[in-house]
Amino acid sequence: MGVRHAREYADILKELTEAVGEVEGSYTFFEMEEEEWAALGDDDRHEVMEALADDVFFGLGEQPVIEVGKGSITYHPKHHVIEVSHGDNVTRMIRLT
Secondary structure: OOOOOOOOHHHHHHHHHHHHHOOOOHHHHHOOOHHHHHHOOHHHHHHHHHHHHHHHHHHOOOOOEEEEOOEEEEEEOOOOEEEEEEOOEEEEEEEOO
């Protein structure tokens, strides 16, 4: 199926990378320990979050909700958005059009 989008993928990926980077414990998606995450430099952390955002984006095409760390990422095809949440609080909305 896939996530339908009209915006440039690079722009969506940039926003999604920032959003998943703000999710507490997001690095655990890759089964990283807190010590491993803490040992990474800023550039490496950004690369990990960008890879996570990319994986999540394409994963949302198969399942509409993906748990990431202590949050969740939800694809709402009718509204053309990806929602990043922590508990019941929406922390970011990423437009796809």
